[in-house]
Amino acid sequence: MKIFIMGFGAVGKGVVKVFSIKGNNLKQKYGLDFEIVAVTDTSGTALCDKGLDPDLLLNTKEKTGRVCDYPEYGIPGLSSPEALSKVEYDCLVEVTPTNIEDGEPAKTHMLKAMSDKKDVVTSNKGPLALCFKELVGTAKNNNVQFKFEASVGGAMPIINFAHENLSGCDIESIFGILNGTTNYILSRMAKEGSSYEQTLKEAQEMGIAETDPTQDVEGTDAACKIVILANSIMNMDVSLGDVEINGISKITPESIFLAKKEGYLIKLIAEASLDTLEVSPRLVKEGSPLSVEGTMNVATLKTDLAEDITVVGKGAGSVETASAILSDLISIWKSKK
């Protein structure tokens, strides 16, 4: 299976690392051979029909920061989406940065790949939160597969789990913590009694919060993810503008203390049900399935037949997120056998 990787940052490198670590194992276990035929970053593209070496890709990026410095097969300035027409591939792995204004450049990459009859796997929530129906519709019209497990909750299995393991159930609501940064901040505030500002600063120093943390702390990131879940698991037709969003920046140590006294934690909860699409700080009973600490993500699916089912997992991380991309790729490959 020939793979084109668009974007070579934390997740793109995680995917290449996972191919390097797991390559032989996948061959033995499934008879599956992944071949990376192209990788693009902002410098250009490394591209070879016969396959690129994962370790050399990683070494090149680490040494110069530019994938186009890949020996012999690097092409400086060969940008996306031009690169998508230069090589034969089966599946695009789209892992460029999230853009919640217009979903670009990922939206263009994915639509081009689909119209060229290529399958697409992504971790990019921007285009999914803005134009879910268009992307899924384009994939369907072109008879290609479109999978996006990594776009919600990183390594936490939820979308494929709901589709496959809960296929006989109706999902009536989804309720959970879908942003690791805010969960870390609220967990620390509860433990240390520290202020929001001080804890955010500490999270930024540790690399857990971004320099501009707005999308995380104001709830937009979690809102994108609940939109993806509502559309893909509950068959709703909603987009980012439909979500009522309240972040955590006004949470005080006093409110956390008062909640704790009564046996509750304050968590940033995303919820989708037939009459609610919302991200807001809520009280969660200490010791309940949703009271996870640190950067963990968690979601409870309320079903008609199996009652509540809760999944927990790492919401981010290079290799962790790549694990969800790998499972999407394996699932596409298995479906064609």
Ligand SMILES: NC(=O)c1ccc[n+]([C@@H]2O[C@H](COP(=O)([O-])OP(=O)(O)OC[C@H]3O[C@@H](n4cnc5c(N)ncnc54)[C@H](OP(=O)(O)O)[C@@H]3O)[C@@H](O)[C@H]2O)c1
């Ligand atoms: N990091 C996580 O743990 C995580 C978890 C779940 C989902 N995600 C999502 O996964 C996606 C990738 O995240 P990341 O952390 O890997 O981001 P990142 O570290 O910022 O990497 C983005 C990569 O995309 C490249 N790029 C930017 N514009 C491009 C363009 N027009 N064409 C081709 N390549 C382009 C960048 O090139 P340069 O290297 O040259 O700058 C970089 O290699 C995002 O949508 C993110 O929201 C991330």
